[in-house]
Amino acid sequence: MPRTRLDLDRIRAARRTIDPVYLDTPMYRCDALGRRLGCTVSIKLETANPVRSFKARGTELVAGLLAEQGRTAVVCASAGNLGQALAWSGRRRGLGVTVVASVRAPAVKLDRIRALGAELDLVDGDFEMARERAARIARERGIRLLEDSLDIETCEGAATIGLELAGGESPFDAVLIALGGGALATGVGHVLKTLVPETEVICVQPAGAPALTRSWHERRVITTESAGTIADGVAGRFPIPEVLDDLLVVADDAVLVRESSIIDGMRLLLEHTGLVVEPSAALGVAAVLEDRDRFSGRHVVTVICGSNVDLDAHRRWVHP
Template sequence: MHDVHRTPLKQSKTINRLTGRQVFLKMENQQRTGSFKLRGALNKICSLTKEEASRGIVCASAGNHAQGVALAASERGISAKIFMPKKTPLAKVEATKSYGAEIKLTGETYQEAFTAASEDMLANGSTFVHAFDDEKVMAGQGTIALEMMQQCPDLEAIVVPVGGGGLIAGIAVAAKTFHPQLKVIGVQSQGAPATYNQFTGKNTGYMNQAKSIADGIVVKKPGKHTYPVIEQFVDEMVTVSDEEIAYAIIFMLEREKTLVEGAGAAAVASLLCNKIDGQRNKVGCIVSGGNVDLSKIEHYRKLSHQFLDEKPLTSMS
């Protein structure tokens, strides 16, 4: 069975100069399937019993988890049925199909696809592989932190994009187990701040509406299993606007020659836009994925210009 890539941890002189610190970018956009999600999916699917595997897998995803599950299932020879929202970009649907999964386009949002997948699981007795709210999935994502601590043993903080919380929960447990003093900071989109709201005591975290260009982290409520882990092990949570995320996407494309999706740009945006306090100098930053719908790049460019017009970065002059 194939493994996940040990992705590069790289620095950017430009980002270091603009932020006044040493930033180490963990390039999960270069992971197989184009995102970190393969790690959790592979860990979960490799740990299924023969009996669980024989029933086939079902899951719901807006894109990256779908590709991770489809690839991991095909490598273990398990059939996979994946429910995706109708508006999922064609590139993500085709990529998932190419790994051999059966695709069902259902509903307008991830939540509706998730409901349909849950009903299918009950009807057919399939094994459900959740996108984030699962301990094996969280543990798989936590391998990123283990790699980062090997690649740069004196990191002082890790900045992580947060949707349902599987990535930050796994990273926080791994980081705090080996380096309790390492700070773990979560970043959410201002348009989908469910976990941020609960973490900062604003409300219980459930949102009727959630919208952002960072579709990979648009989740309406914190995970039942992920949130208690976040509450225990995460140090800080911040939010970034769509304009700031778009600025980070275009920045990474133009300055770093690398394609980063909205969710993957969120952590970068928090650093470029000074959302993280300045006490920690060596900061790891998770660039979680690169599966961009290329037709939206022009829209991101416009949002980025809007951001720069409204808040010129003094350090960029």
């Protein structure tokens, strides 16, 4: 396999740095959901932890490294989940954490970032504006800027999910991964293509925020003017070139799904698994709904990547 920025030995070593509370998350077959979708479905539940998303696998590595270096502060831009994870990891290591987010981010995510002790800096714009603001704060204060998906720790932390998938007892045909900045997809994809290369790695992105999927298909960075989707956690407009290079190596396909399918996926996850998830976590189910013939009779794994969702919004979407 062509090389990526990731390293399997470092990924294996990462498990010794990450707090065990984030490791070995539940994975189980959901027959009720599978019958509804016409295939065998297993769920990898990355929400069963203190920050309700997979992001802390990466921030644990970053915060541990900064503590070893004697650094005292770090800043990141976040749609919400990374900020919570970094605040959690930084607090347990005595790091000052600043999170830059959009004022339009879900209130539940912003409230939890504050509750975890981070300084919250809000911008009146989208995630890309938050990225610019975070970079400026890092320069002005002389502190570490954590850039999700660009910083290899975020990818290799997420890649430990791939180790758990590859080490499972039940073989599967494909894994469906939400595609935003790319850390989850490149991390899990790298491990699976290294250890179980016959597994199909399929990335899923909302049609309203298609930049990285379009870039994957065109094999060059394509930006978009806007990112209109309820799946705020994956709503980026400017793909990172290094991430695209990695994704081109490890992903077998990248697909776009409609907003209506995302909502249907959230509803099915609630009805058949009892899970309240944020829109990004329903992308895998949405992909099956839109292409049932492709997955018919196959065993697929969908990574449930986050459950930090505004409950009022969830009720509007799922119980119109």
